[in-house]
Amino acid sequence: MSVIYDRVALIGLGLIAGSMAHAMRDGGLAREIVGYARSAETRDIAREIGLCDEVFDSAAEAVKGADLVVLAVPVGAMGDVAAEIAPHLKPGATVTDVGSVKQSVIDAVAPHLPEGVHFIPGHPLAGTEHSGPRSGFAGLFRNRWWLLTPLPDSDEAAVQRLTGLIVAIGAKSDRMDPAHHDLVLAVTSHAPHLIAYTMVGVADHLRRVTDEEVIQYSAAGFRDFTRIAASDPTMWRDVFLHNKEATLDILGRFTEELFMLQRAIRMGDGQQLFDYFTRTRAIRRGIIEAGQDTNAPDFGRSGETKAAKE
Numbered sequence: 001m002s003v004i005y006d007r008v009a010l011i012g013l014g015l016i017a018g019s020m021a022h023a024m025r026d027g028g029l030a031r032e033i034v035g036y037a038r039s040a041e042t043r044d045i046a047r048e049i050g051l052c053d054e055v056f057d058s059a060a061e062a063v064k065g066a067d068l069v070v071l072a073v074p075v076g077a078m079g080d081v082a083a084e085i086a087p088h089l090k091p092g093a094t095v096t097d098v099g100s101v102k103q104s105v106i107d108a109v110a111p112h113l114p115e116g117v118h119f120i121p122g123h124p125l126a127g128t129e130h131s132g133p134r135s136g137f138a139g140l141f142r143n144r145w146w147l148l149t150p151l152p153d154s155d156e157a158a159v160q161r162l163t164g165l166i167v168a169i170g171a172k173s174d175r176m177d178p179a180h181h182d183l184v185l186a187v188t189s190h191a192p193h194l195i196a197y198t199m200v201g202v203a204d205h206l207r208r209v210t211d212e213e214v215i216q217y218s219a220a221g222f223r224d225f226t227r228i229a230a231s232d233p234t235m236w237r238d239v240f241l242h243n244k245e246a247t248l249d250i251l252g253r254f255t256e257e258l259f260m261l262q263r264a265i266r267m268g269d270g271q272q273l274f275d276y277f278t279r280t281r282a283i284r285r286g287i288i289e290a291g292q293d294t295n296a297p298d299f300g301r302s303g304e305t306k307a308a309k310e
């Protein structure tokens with residue numbers, strides 16, 4: 001493959017930036033990959049494992065001369081990072097982000113960026129419960145969606161070039177309106193994470209009553225919840241605080257459905273339960289038939305756990 005950007009600067013050196021670095025290097029997609037992370041420990045690890053060609057001690061230094069700047073920090077930190085790098089950006093550079101929420105990132109970042117710099121917000125729909133500079137791997141984005149939410153005045157050539165990188169990394173690219181993105185992700189990612197966190201919290205309370213049985217005999221479904229609930233607390237705190245309206249809307253709908261099923265159980269209404277589960281099974285089968293179930297089993301790669309990062 002051929003070089004798409006001469007110099008790429010990764011701001012934040014965790015799971016997503018690290019996976020991009022591996023994928024870009026494997027594909028020869030950038031002549032030079034440089035990076036910056038806030039914590040000195042993360043920068044030292046990144047240097048030790050050769051994650052980038054060079055790791056700088058400031059974001060301002062890292063973005064100098066970069067053709068593509070990727071903001072890969074928690075969504076609550078995007079605005080401050082944008083303010084810090086803005087005076088140092090090369091004219092004509094593209095700035096993108098990988099945040100899990102789009103409208104609030106646009107509101108926080110766009111006002112800081114100078115004219116002549118192309119801001120193209122994005123979100124790869126791929127991740128694991130691991131984080132930190134050791135957790136990335138080249139195959140993370142393979143066959144996964146990577147959504148772009150360009151602004152009305154985004155430069156089409158710049159969007160095409162970024163799309164070229166995303167496709168070369170192995171992902172599938174699509175465009176979406178930012179508010180619509182936030183609603184869709186509230187359903188497919190944000191509310192499910194909150195439910196997983198809650199379920200594991202409930203089990204933790206119960207564990208004290210049942211003397212560890214809940215954890216010891218945890219079945220596959222609950223294990224999946226614990227994987228999700230091991231995700232990074234900073235990242236997910238920021239997701240919920242910055243996609244508040246959509247998440248609360250979906251959680252309201254979720255609660256109504258839960259009460260409806262709760263009532264069916266109480267009333268012994270087996271038909272209602274059966275019909276409901278038949279409908280949800282058909283949805284799952286539809287996803288598989290459409291080839292959308294790309295959650296390959298090798299995603300549980302070694303790396304720091306979210307809790308042990310930074």
Ligand SMILES: NC(=O)c1ccc[n+]([C@@H]2O[C@H](COP(=O)([O-])OP(=O)(O)OC[C@H]3O[C@@H](n4cnc5c(N)ncnc54)[C@H](O)[C@@H]3O)[C@@H](O)[C@H]2O)c1
Nearest residue numbers: 012013014015016037038072073075077099100127131132
């Ligand atoms: N993990 C996922 O499943 C996933 C998937 C898609 C998108 N995202 C999004 O990607 C972004 C990064 O997530 P990740 O999983 O790579 O996180 P991570 O915790 O693995 O890495 C985050 C990096 O940002 C750095 N950082 C934190 N605050 C900073 C600040 N104020 N200034 C500079 N650096 C800072 C940390 O040192 C770390 O290097 C987040 O916005 C997240 O919403 C995550």
Ligand SMILES: O=C(O)C(=O)C[C@]1(C(=O)O)C=C[C@@H](O)C=C1
Nearest residue numbers: 100124125126127128129188189
């Ligand atoms: O597989 C996982 O660990 C994930 O939760 C990844 C996941 C998701 O919900 O699908 C999490 C957050 C992101 O913004 C994108 C992807």
